[in-house]
Amino acid sequence: MGKDLRLLITATVTHADGRIPSGEVLRAVSRASGADKLVVRQTIKEMIAAGDLTYTSLGGTNFLESSFDRPTRFSDHIVVKPPNKQYMAEAGEVVINIAPGSAFGTGAHPTTRLMLRALDRLFHEGKSMLPSGRFSGLDIGTGSGILAIALASLGVSEVIATDVDPCAVWEARNNVKASGVEQQVEVTDGAFSELNREFSLVVANLAGPSLTELAPALDQSIATKGILMISGFRKDMTSSLTQTFDKRDLAPVSHTTLHDWACLVLKRKG
Numbered sequence: 001m002g003k004d005l006r007l008l009i010t011a012t013v014t015h016a017d018g019r020i021p022s023g024e025v026l027r028a029v030s031r032a033s034g035a036d037k038l039v040v041r042q043t044i045k046e047m048i049a050a051g052d053l054t055y056t057s058l059g060g061t062n063f064l065e066s067s068f069d070r071p072t073r074f075s076d077h078i079v080v081k082p083p084n085k086q087y088m089a090e091a092g093e094v095v096i097n098i099a100p101g102s103a104f105g106t107g108a109h110p111t112t113r114l115m116l117r118a119l120d121r122l123f124h125e126g127k128s129m130l131p132s133g134r135f136s137g138l139d140i141g142t143g144s145g146i147l148a149i150a151l152a153s154l155g156v157s158e159v160i161a162t163d164v165d166p167c168a169v170w171e172a173r174n175n176v177k178a179s180g181v182e183q184q185v186e187v188t189d190g191a192f193s194e195l196n197r198e199f200s201l202v203v204a205n206l207a208g209p210s211l212t213e214l215a216p217a218l219d220q221s222i223a224t225k226g227i228l229m230i231s232g233f234r235k236d237m238t239s240s241l242t243q244t245f246d247k248r249d250l251a252p253v254s255h256t257t258l259h260d261w262a263c264l265v266l267k268r269k270g
Helices: 002-014 022-033 037-050 110-124 146-154 166-178 208-213 215-221 235-246
Strands: 053-058 061-066 078-081 094-097 136-140 158-163 185-189 199-205 222-234 250-258 261-268
Touching (some): 002 022, 002 037, 002 053, 002 061, 022 037, 022 061, 037 053, 078 110, 094 166, 110 199, 110 261, 136 146, 146 185, 158 166, 166 185, 199 215, 208 215, 208 222, 208 235, 215 222, 215 235, 222 235, 235 250, 235 261
Parallel strands (some): 078 094, 158 185, 199 222
Antiparallel strands (some): 222 261, 250 261
């Protein structure tokens, strides 16, 4: 029961849309497991003490979040960890080093998890959609660089990661180097539309309105039979974004959600 209870607590916290009140975790886990609330509360305390969970208090409410100061699995094959932590990767696993910083993309937000899981599925279950041989990838608004690093680690031979935030560019370059993919990933500032080239696989974890506004430029960046993967938007924007990109000959091949957030994988028609 102890291990199963910890796994259930971890899943409840990880799948929450951001921070989750500790009382809500207590009730949900107790209800799902049938365990006494005192036992669940004690297990939560032990996980906080061990560093598996982060505990904060705000406005009189106590919150729990996953701790990202240790290796954390985000999908079947992708593990994210701080550079100073050791992790013995198993065969077929991808390990991404992300240092704590101000740039978006530690894995804490549901959209980052959605994108990592979608990339994992694409490279392990949807390989028939990918071009054979060497191909290129583009990560727009790279933040910490986590998606660009994932692309390179999963096998994309050339990745360009862009961000207009100088701090994000600096952090992404450090994370790329820490993950050992600096030969494959180039991190650059400025607008991706200025690159004037096409990519086989484009990923963009941006707010919904930004994705709509950037649709023409995204369209021009995707090669024939290329793939676009987007997240950063709420579930209620899925239909409008699907219609926006359908007009540009990009059809959805998968759609996943996590709480109020969504992720779309689209492929060039024809």
